[in-house]
Amino acid sequence: MASLLLPIAAAFLLLRVILSATVIDDLRNLRPPPDFNSTIARNCHHNPSLRYCGNSRPLDEIFKFTIVASHLCNESRNPNCVESFDKIDLRGRPKIAPLYLSFDFFWKFCPLTIRSIDFSNNSLRGEFPTSVLACAQAEAIDFSHNELSGDFPVERLASMVNLTVLNLSYNHFSECKLSESLVFRRFNSSNFVHSGLIPNKQSFAVKAVFLMIGLPVMVILTVGFIAMMCFRRRNLSLETPQLRHHFTTSMLKAATSGFSSENLEEKSDGVDIYRGILRDGTHVRIEIYWSNISTEGMRKFIEECEVLVQLRHKNLVRVFGWCDDQELRAIVTKWTDRESLEMWLIERAPPLKHRLKVLAGVMEGMCYLHKSWPQVGYDLGTSSIILSENLEPLISRFEFDGRNSSAKSKFVYKHKFGVLLLEMITDRGKMGDVEAGKAGFIEHIRTSFTANWQNLLDERIMIASTTMEQARQAIEIGLACIDHSANEQLNMDWIRHILLRIYRASCHVNGSPTHGRFDGDRDKRHKHGP
Template sequence: MIMSGNLLLLLLLVLSSFTGKSESLFITEGSASLEAIGFFRLTNTTKHAYGQAFNSEPYLIKNSSDGTVPSFSVTFFFAIVPEREHNGSHGMALVISPTRGIPGAFPDQYLGVFNDTSNGLSSNHVVSVELDTHKDDEFDDIDDNHVGININGLRSVKSAPAGYYDKDGNFINLSLISRRVMRISIVYSQPETQLNVTLSPAEMVTQPEQPLLSLNQDLSPYLLEEMYVGFSASTGSVGSIHYMLGYYIFPDVAYPSLDLGVIPVLPPYPRKASQRTRNILVVSLTFSAFVALVSSAVGFFFYLRHKKVKEVLEEWEIKYGPHRFAYEELYKATKGFKDKQLLGRGGFGQVYKGILSGSDAEIAVKRVSHDSRQGMDEFLAEISTIGRLRHPNLVRLLGYCRRKAELFLVYDFMPNGSLDKFLYSESLTWVQRFKIIRDVTSALFYLHHEWVQIVIHRDIKPANVLIDHQMNARLGDFGLAKLYDQGYDPQTSRVAGTIGYIAPELVRTGKATTRTDVYAFGLFMLEVTCGRRLIQPRAEDREVVLVDWIMDRWENGDILETVDERIRQEHDREQLEVVLKLGVICSHPVAEVRPSMADIIRILDGVSNLPENILDIVKAAEFRGAAGVANLRNSIPNLTYTESFTSQGR
């Protein structure tokens, strides 16, 4: 049976009686609001937004006597109404938090629960159950329709596709974005230290006997004595409306039977009146023979002239399809692509700053001409790469647009611009410089080792590293990137990149590998550490080429002389020395000397150390090539230069 209006209000009043609390005691944040008929709408049609609704008073979660978490159970009803029928964005979560609300939370993949710096910290003391409708590789999501148990972060400790087990043990799939009202029960049993999560349609009278998720974990180390219970949801480039229809809490293990009688049917995602008008107009014009004839002629001409572009893009759209922006939306956001909105220009085209109407979200729009020298190749490379990558240290692609011969890529706006704008000034401290190096290391480690395919960036330099509002570094500009399936030789046959950052073997062979990325990254490390460009024509003769100068000082035992005195005095000299030496090794002309990004991240984190005889290896390879490395390993028994250090990586 279905219902709406007053019947829905009646249901919600019944649900609120279970809690013994009034919904008015909930405190909302962001886009969340209490609707007139009594339920919470956590998100609305605003894109890239989040909404939180937390109870105003904390619950006593732990026993003060022994510090254990006693048994408890939470059950709530929810529904998700997506903008697109088969595409949710991004999901919602029940959250148990030490604070009322989560300050500083981000929307999109962070679900309004964490941000890129707080995610995963043990100090969070946050336990949540997510209803995730978007697959984020950076959090190892299993799919775009799953339930997960999270502790202190968004990488689920346990997850499963959304659904339930019937009485015969058969698994029944449920779509979280089906607009159906569903029930989810979270039950923690203290004697077994077990957390069970069960999902089911709201119309089911009894609870499924077998839980969807079962985690054997003592929650005592993660929860404080008093905790707030609340709900959070977020949207991304595609909209979704997340409803929380009612909840109740029991201070013990409880599986209450539900006899709702009637189940609400929620309205579809609202459409703009202007869009409805356009749809009606299009339908009407379709019946016009004249327009049909003209459209066919124009379409056929466009097909002949741009056949290659059309076929490639449409195949990609079907397979990957991020959000496609309307040209009018981007035109309005950038104020007609006015010069005063221009952030920069290059061989690819221009980049404009914009503000999306309705959400006030700041964006950067890369405008690429189809007839430009690099336009189409870079466009296809970028959307086929970064459109599927998710990492906090990569610039996020929000969507794209095509209009005639023009192509547009839409990114998060980075307020501090590119690193090269202030890298060579004295404004950056060593702590900030080291964090920038570490952030880019993390991004490249993800590209080379963690993603499902190997991604070779091919153009690592300060101009392609952007700085966000929290001074986090994000690697961007994937216009030259290449992807390779695991198990295949990750090489290309076209020299690409920026002069000065191109590895010698790439010039000779034209084949890019992960090691050519490491070469450019090594030079990047030296630039960031020393705060000067790779080539300084007006410097003293021995200091003109940065890497040569550092190598010369290393051999003379005073490598730190290449770093500004202010930076040398600011932090411990040992860390500076390690970064300088690692930069020289990474940018060595012999590829076999260069470590993998896995080695680099371990050294920067202090997990591994540079081999004691590394200078001997560097000098031997410089004079005798790759054979010098192998011969030196065989001739010096105590050499600690590991095999992984000379491997190409995954």
């Protein structure tokens, strides 16, 4: 660079230092002094061979080139900073190094005296600054210990015939192709350690070992793990059956669309009943209890539910599971769209044979519970018994009250069944002024049966043209069940078979030879005894 420019640049630099302490930060915004253009013109007139003479570049870029050259001369710690200098040393200067790399015009016309360029240890990121390679006369370039990445411009090295040292170690470049990597043979391989450019033989060996040994082992282990999980799922019902029946609050929310009002079927004090759909499409009834219970109470609740999910009978509502989260307690049962026994009697006016069929089904469910699950109690109220398809009654409300298979337990439930039978055959509306309540109803039936039992019948039974004899026999069974002395002599199986016989007789009288599911019990015999 012409010596005439250096005094101008030095004077301007001194002015900028005086005015601001951030000369380097403001370098991009520098503008030439007023007499810069005339100075350039005079220099070129006296010496047309100067590099910037005849150049089409704007004069402000030539000015910046002069300032950058002056700064780099100083930053490179050149003890004799004059018009030319032989090295650019900005190693370990991460705050200013990126600034100088950004001046493409300087690197394109860098002073021919520069032989060494050092930008190591500067935490430089991104791709390699290719503009530096425009200094074709450079003999050594060091960009080691940075964080440069991407492809290195290998093709640019062919024109740098003087370059003997290229240090790119400890960067993150992309690996070169084999044909390109041959270019690096002219340099010391130690200058490319952990650069990513040259394939690591040790790393390649490790990868080869992994592919040959590790990968097959991993495949075998993966297949084994999948097979084990499939086997466990297939046997889940045998190993942990409670997991299949345990519902979480989130599962119940999903089944009921977040406990939406559209799915709320019934609401009472502390209990909400929802209709829901499980993930497999099963329609369920979700009975939610919002009341708080003790830890001991929750333990008993879970124990009872673990029993209920094991009940399997056509006359019992299917219990799918329960929820015992801290937020709520719930029991999940099968949903049925049919009505309760109470509504059926009021709205349908069923004939006697249908009532007898329902009563026989209720007794079948009772026999199953007392034989297989004596610890499970149940409610025989007309509102607690649901009718499913083909008039199959379903006992839907269970309880654990400490009862067992003793004669006392059977007596209680036979008594409840007797009351249910009388409610289904007789007409409570005819009691008139008789004292209300279950005790008054039973006493009225007992005292009126001998004198005028026909008057006790539900008139809608008579409309159905059923013979009076079957109705009388049914009332006799009900009275026997509520009588203490007779109750002790009755066997539940005997009661069921007597009801089946009366049912068949009513079907025969009405000209219906088909007895449905009860035909299989034709040859069974009743017997007396506890």
